[in-house]
Amino acid sequence: MHPTSKHFDLEPLTDGVYAVIAKEGGVAGSNAGIVDLGDRVLVFDLGMAPQGARDLISAAQCVTGRPVTLAINSHWHPDHVLGNQALPPATALISTARTRTLIAERIPAIIAQRRKETSEKLGELHLQLQNVDDPEKTNRLGREVDFYRMVMEDMPGLAVRVPEVTFQGKVTFHGPARRVELVTFGGGHTASDALLLLPDDQILFAGDLLFHECHPWLGDGDPDEWLRIYNAIEALDPPVQVIVPGHGAVATPEALAALRRYLPVLQRLVDDLHKNHGTVDDAAAVPVPAAFSDWQEASTFARNMRFLFERTGANHD
Numbered sequence: 001m002h003p004t005s006k007h008f009d010l011e012p013l014t015d016g017v018y019a020v021i022a023k024e025g026g027v028a029g030s031n032a033g034i035v036d037l038g039d040r041v042l043v044f045d046l047g048m049a050p051q052g053a054r055d056l057i058s059a060a061q062c063v064t065g066r067p068v069t070l071a072i073n074s075h076w077h078p079d080h081v082l083g084n085q086a087l088p089p090a091t092a093l094i095s096t097a098r099t100r101t102l103i104a105e106r107i108p109a110i111i112a113q114r115r116k117e118t119s120e121k122l123g124e125l126h127l128q129l130q131n132v133d134d135p136e137k138t139n140r141l142g143r144e145v146d147f148y149r150m151v152m153e154d155m156p157g158l159a160v161r162v163p164e165v166t167f168q169g170k171v172t173f174h175g176p177a178r179r180v181e182l183v184t185f186g187g188g189h190t191a192s193d194a195l196l197l198l199p200d201d202q203i204l205f206a207g208d209l210l211f212h213e214c215h216p217w218l219g220d221g222d223p224d225e226w227l228r229i230y231n232a233i234e235a236l237d238p239p240v241q242v243i244v245p246g247h248g249a250v251a252t253p254e255a256l257a258a259l260r261r262y263l264p265v266l267q268r269l270v271d272d273l274h275k276n277h278g279t280v281d282d283a284a285a286v287p288v289p290a291a292f293s294d295w296q297e298a299s300t301f302a303r304n305m306r307f308l309f310e311r312t313g314a315n316h317d
């Protein structure tokens with residue numbers, strides 16, 4: 001029996017390797033990975049909150065029989081690093097040098113902002129709950145309150161732990177059970193994105209370089225670089241067979257093709273708007289194209305359209 005958590009589902013990929021898939025309503029916030037090297041255990045990404053990360057760390061120990069001593073941050077985004085605090089102090093926390101700098105520079109202000117926003121949001125939800133009598137809406141608001149209460153629980157002592165070990169290019173971990181490569185091809189989703197490759201198992205933990213059936217947030221990175229990194233992933237030898245995305249269900253390399261289709265569709269919509277003297281608000285109001293209408297995180301589509309509209313405008317000026 002695998003340990004259960006309200007924050008994530010544990011999905012075994014092969015002996016000693018698990019995808020940790022975030023559950024709606026929990027505070028994992030993003031996917032993670034557990035890899036047993038045979039003498040040490042590594043976790044890839046720590047999620048959006050110490051509560052979820054504590055469950056992740058105990059689940060890793062439970063399924064491998066070994067404590068976590070290595071941990072990785074794929075990139076600086078808060079939904080992947082705010083769980084860092086839950087790591088045992090002796091665990092080595094690793095990221096690219098650039099990601100370390102971005103975490104140290106940006107996360108403290110984000111924590112302060114979250115603290116303020118979360119308590120405001122809870123106040124708002126309580127007000128709404130008092131004025132609603134539709135049972136379905138009451139239930140939905142109740143679930144939202146539960147979620148923000150959970151987020152709030154971590155807030156008083158929340159601080160970010162900054163990675164102590166940095167790398168550039170590639171670092172390889174050799175264990176009796178397997179060899180694991182922590183690789184960066186630069187940045188696409190952010191200024192610096194790291195991937196965890198298990199060459200013998202043909203498994204890749206992609207962090208947010210892959211969103212699976214979920215709108216990818218483009219605005220903090222460079223879409224052209226993103227596709228260049230896909231070329232590098234597709235050129236891996238031996239090829240990858242299973243990819244664990246940062247958001248969404250476990251995927252195969254075919255999921256990379258979906259992002260290759262996504263970008264030009266959005267770009268064409270934005271180019272048409274520029275041609276017809278549209279505004280950035282027009283870009284944000286475009287409905288989600290049918291091909292992506294069943295993807296999660298639909299609100300990201302409008303943010304992506306704004307980003308691409310402004311980026312393309314800047315290129316034209």
Ligand SMILES: [Zn+2]
Pocket residue numbers: 075077189208
């Ligand atoms: Zn991200």
